[in-house]
Amino acid sequence: MTSIHVLNGPNLNLLGRREPGIYGTATLADIERDLGARAEALGIALTFRQTNLEGELVGFVQEAGLAGAGVLINAAAYTHTSVALRDAISGSGALAVEVHLSNVHAREAFRHVSLIAPVCAGVICGFGPHSYRLGLDALAHLMAARTPNSASKD
Ligand code: DQA
Numbered sequence: 001m002t003s004i005h006v007l008n009g010p011n012l013n014l015l016g017r018r019e020p021g022i023y024g025t026a027t028l029a030d031i032e033r034d035l036g037a038r039a040e041a042l043g044i045a046l047t048f049r050q051t052n053l054e055g056e057l058v059g060f061v062q063e064a065g066l067a068g069a070g071v072l073i074n075a076a077a078y079t080h081t082s083v084a085l086r087d088a089i090s091g092s093g094a095l096a097v098e099v100h101l102s103n104v105h106a107r108e109a110f111r112h113v114s115l116i117a118p119v120c121a122g123v124i125c126g127f128g129p130h131s132y133r134l135g136l137d138a139l140a141h142l143m144a145a146r147t148p149n150s151a152s153k154d
Helices: 028-042 054-066 076-080 083-092 130-146
Strands: 003-008 045-050 070-074 096-100 122-125
Touching (some): 028 045, 028 130, 054 083, 070 130, 096 130
Parallel strands (some): 003 070
16 A cells, blocks of 8 residues: 655644634644545555654655655655755655745745755645645645556546
8 A cells, every 4th residue: 555654844743723814724734634634535554643853854865765655744844944854855865845825935035945845746836734735635646657566546
């Protein structure tokens, strides 16, 4: 069965109460519930993880990549700062899709740069919780394309 790890970085545990004008009112648990339902329909196994620590996020990426699982990642602020995270994606060979709730390109200049985008298959941002759903569909499609005999139900 195709496996995807949904990894969330710092402060995303605060979704629902964190700057709702930017990030909306859905909690991380709401997002994970929605993704779980979609994954079930696609026949994909999901693993959910969130951490506020850069090194821990690096470890989560390595674990997923080395296991051959896909990575759906909202690295939050580490997107813009973490060479270590970028190296974890490329070093572990993880097939990753980067997602963001907000349209980072419509915000402060420091959010316009993603250090991980060049080592991700693609980037989806600006659609609120729906960014995750779009990212899951995209990643499932890519994984089905590279795995012989796996049916993509899209
Ligand atoms: C974010 C955008 C980042 O710039 C920010 O640091 C976050 C959330 C998003 O999902 O919109 O924490 O990744």
